[in-house]
Amino acid sequence: MSRLTVRRVISTDPETLWKRVAGGSFAGRWIAPAGFGEGAGSSLGAEEAAWRESLRVGPFSFKVAGTWAERVPWERSFCLLDGPLGMRIGEEMRLERLAAGTALSLTVDFALGSGGFGEWLDRVCLSGWVLRRLERGIAKLEEEYRRPEDEKDPDLGVYLERPEDRPWGLDQTGSARPKSSRPG
Secondary structure (H helix, E strand, O other): OEEEEEEEEEOOOHHHHHHHHOOOOHHHHHHOEOOOOOOOOOOOOOOOOEEEEEEEEOOEEEEEEEEEEEEEOOOEEEEEEEOHHHOEEEEEEEEEEEOOEEEEEEEEEEEOOOHHHHHHHHHHHHHHHHHHHHHHHHHHHHHHOOOOOOOOOOOOOOOOOOHHHOOOOOOOOOOOOOOOOOOO
């Protein structure tokens, strides 16, 4: 079994992002779309809804059955997809409100089959392909909700240090003795 995790900040609120991505799996929309299935349960009260999706890997299309294991609107969802020949996908999505928008965290566990051959395929062939497709899909979401004031380089890091991070304060070099406030 292989695991991929992607974390990004999307410039919108969690409610808007939830409405955009709820109703089916990321695999069905971003990784291997071959047509959206029937009975996707897009309403908020459809935690136990099951649906079918068509996925495509290269020239091969196949149907998978999806079920929601957990669904908490605007916060997280966890779905399981089962397909032919031992294909299994577990997707966990978490949304967290930030000052800059919503932190989207998506973890995808997948297995193409069981045994050594299936694990080899997952590791060597499928992992890179799934990661590229996930990155492309999330990049589309970022572009869709991009604001003019958003930074151009998402990897640019800003690190803040609070005075309580250093018990001796920011103006001192780290000596164990505090500065005396009495004059000379």
